Amino acid sequence: MEKNKHFLVGIFDDQDELLHAVEHIRHAGVKIHEVFTPYPIHTLEHELGYKRSYMPRAAFLFGATGTTLAIAMQSGMMGIDWPMIIGGKSFLAIPDFVPVTFESTVLLASFGMVGTFLVACGLHPLKAPRLFDRRSTDDKLVMAIDLGNNSLSEDQIKAVLKEAHANEIYRKDFTDEDNSESFLTYLVDLFTKGVTSSSRKLN
Amino acid sequence: MQVVSQVREPLITGGKTIRDITEDISSRVEESPSAAWLGGFAFSLLMFIAGGIYLGDLLWSGIGRWGLNKSVEWAWDITNFVWWVGIGHAGTLISAVLLLFRQKWRTSINRAAEAMTIFAVFCAGSFILMHVGRTWLAYWCLPLPNTYGSLWVNFNSPLIWDVFAISTYLSVSLVFWYIGLIPDFGTIRDRATGKIGRLMYGMLSFGWDGAAKTWMHYEAVSLILAGMSTPLVLSVHTIVSFDFATSVIPGWHTTIFPPYFVAGAIFSGFAMVLTLMLVIRKVYRLEDYVTMEHIEMMNIIIIVTGSIVGIAYTTEFFVAWYSGVEYEQYAFVNRATGPYWWAYWSMMTCNVISPQLFWIKKVRTSILATFVLSIIVNIGMWFERFVIIVTSLHRDYLPSSWVYFSPTIYDVMCYIFSFGLFFTFFFLFAKYFPVVNMAEVKAVWKESNPRVYRARRTVSEDEIPAADKKAIEKDLVHAH
Structure with a gap:
């Protein structure tokens, strides 16, 4: 058959x-x-x-990408491309970069993982499921x-x-x-x- | 022999079957809108439009329309922003933190709470956009290449952290909420008898079929989203409090702000969830899903967070005195006894004293008392932000610039606008989306329905009706 x-x-x-x-x-x-x-x-x-499920691994990989990108972006912009003197503080004020780094990690991890989930399970609005x-x-x-x-x-x-x-x-x-x-x-x-x-x- | 074990009351009462759960929740979506719904929706739209007219003028003429002045440069509208974003914490807290702590009672309320969260963050976001003044240039907050060099945004500024925190929070909450909705949209799609319903809910359900493999990934995704949302929800209000705490204004410059703001956010968020859930419960006859147990649980969280907020108010006062800084001390004495004493004492009464009534079992298991107190808490939390913002600003270092802030009609109407925005979305949600997460309720149904409850709570033989005995034995066999 x-x-x-x-x-x-x-x-x-x-x-x-x-x-x-x-x-x-x-x-x-x-x-x-x-x-x-x-x-x-x-x-x-x-x-x-x-x-x-491999979703935890997907989340980790996307999250790690988010962390890397956020640190690279902030150090590149604040430290290399246009250093600004703010109260005589260090150009690379690492503690100040923590909030944005954290948010970017979460954002990329969530969207990346959910995207992986939708693709892996073939879910999308124009799907006609076989029930x-x-x-x-x-x-x-x-x-x-x-x-x-x-x-x-x-x-x-x-x-x-x-x-x-x-x-x-x-x-x-x-x-x-x-x-x-x-x-x-x-x-x-x-x-x-x-x-x-x-x-x-x-x- | 009779042994009574400590088993929690069943979460879903009324002897519901799984089929009943589908029926009770889906039929709310399928029936045509009631007169009360239409009336409520029309009123929300009216607020939205009336406020929108004033908002339009504000955007055209500039934020000078607000009652702000040289000393009080932030007042009513930033209060609204913090108030809404605080309310927008309960949904994610309920679905994420309570999921991690395996609090199964959250399943009946998480959907509506998350919807409330998202709409509250919409409102909060609308106030940020208003504050930009030239709202159409709001995208300058993003680190985009530009013709000034590129001149980047300042990543040392808490205001930029806020842009990232709130937009991340909004998008992650939205995704979390939507992922939870997909299986329920599938249920409504399969129940639909009309073409439009079949098509719309079919598209919304992303072709969901409930395969075991999909559920496996889905469960992993939910758990990880919950795991990430937990620090996220704490980070958002922490960063909102940084907007104030990193400044050097007496009354704002305190390290207690992050935990104090987060506790306040949970406090007001739960109060708002209660206000809305009590209405939905009544109108949609969901008494078997949102039981007294649920209401009591939330009221207990309100006592805890209300008390934390009370301790924070006292600590602030103590630290102001202990610091020996005259300006700091004055800022706090002025809050309680100055021209805004009425706001301070409204805050104290609504937030610290009134929730303590929930220590009395009769009060925290009374629907009416819960409803009234939940509104009082929200009024109190609005005053908290007003007190922190306005009283800290209106008397600065130069007595010649001491002023009193009075809102204009534009401040008031922008607030009305946000209510219109919130309730328009909420009414649409309550009608067209399943207000209770059916899939999750079904998943906890087996272990918490009254029959199993009776079986697990070992009772003396003669207490069990003969008819139930067989069913109980069957359940027990499966339970092991």
Whole structure:
């Protein structure tokens, strides 16, 4: 089966049930594509076997850049380019540079890290997300299993999901167009077909 | 056997399910605006426009329109600036400092508090821009290459530090707030039944899908932003206090200013959060999310910070006497007994005496008392800045230039303008944005809903209704 097109979706209600289910399913040799939840669930990323987030490193690198730039800018301007005599004080009054250096560090670290986050997760205003179940932003915990990426058959995976106490199990297929939907087609679809699914009605 | 453990009261009451949380918060965004909202919004716009007309004239004619004079060169409007920027501290404090301290009660109030912060900093920023006089040249505060050499800005000046501090604070708070909003916009997008709602909230949600990997990065980003915002929020008001403390004016030139200003900022910020949250809670029927426990917690913070401010006022007086500097001593005696005695004693009453009423449990768990006192605190904090600024200036070293400052209509209307600006934004926020962080409330729901609360607080068997027993057992199994 082709990858990234045919999925089995399992719906869970409780975060602890989900954590046990993830453990069980991975233990049974099934590869989980992704889990979509309405709120962060701690240790879920660990159960799914994800590597630790590299956001702290991004923040540090951007922050260090901010510190360096701010010190270079202030010493360059005040000490080299146009030294000014202010009360006979040192041109390079390092303590005076602390506030601006600190602010620049924080500014660059925050913006750099948030930028990295948005790029890493592919989040931007013109994104048309591929959603498995709209209730995943409301109260349901939605697990997606890529049939094309698993050696077990659909029925076998269904059985594993059932054993793991999934409340609902259904198959979801995406076409090539669904998988690479542009914002324009999303917009045209929205205004020609209208809103087809809403979690307000699904529940 | 009966063992009662120390477990905090549930944060979300009323037996809400996760679904109810979505419903309660999102439906406020989805319903059409109420008459009260429209009325309030129209009134805010009116203040904004009426103040804006005077502000327009001020920008055209120059800041000579204000009641400033040769001795009192800073007065009402810089008071407004410091007041607003102080108010703008609570949001980041609630979301950042309380996040680091793992205070889970913050989840119900952080969204509105952060919004308030951002709008308050907008107002503060508008006063900085007004003070530039030629507002269109405000960009000269930035170290940009220019035709004068390049002549750079002076990095030894606290006023330049302030430019960096406030703009950084505003942008970082805005980013922090927006990152927190993305998952909730996703929720509203998925609930939308109309095309416009689906499109607008879809764009605002940045295509959020709530994948575990995204949440993992998101949690790391939130924690680091909180970690960085904590020193940032402390630095901002510290630097604002440097504007005064690094000068040589008696009454300003004191090393106590940074901690004293920061405590005052938290004090007034929490008071403003309370004022606004009590109204939102009532209008949006959020009593199960912003519980008495939340209100009591904030009132306790108000006692603590109010007392710190009280100690600061006393210390200032003591140090003025102890310094043996005649000018310093006079500045303080003049504050309490001079022509501005009424401002000084309003400040003392509102900031130091009135919050002490919160020691009484009945007062700090009364909605009405909290509401009234929160407004009194904000009045007091305005007077604090007025006292520091005006009374320190109006009698300088030459008695021949001693004057009395009286505001003109332009001072008053610029203040009204800032209220208009603040409430216009706040009304829009309260209607079109989710006022409670749904994702975060859902994340603390499991461990703090009444059922689990009852289960963890081990009680004698017969206290538990039979129907709950099974559910409790299930919860306990998962908890371990």
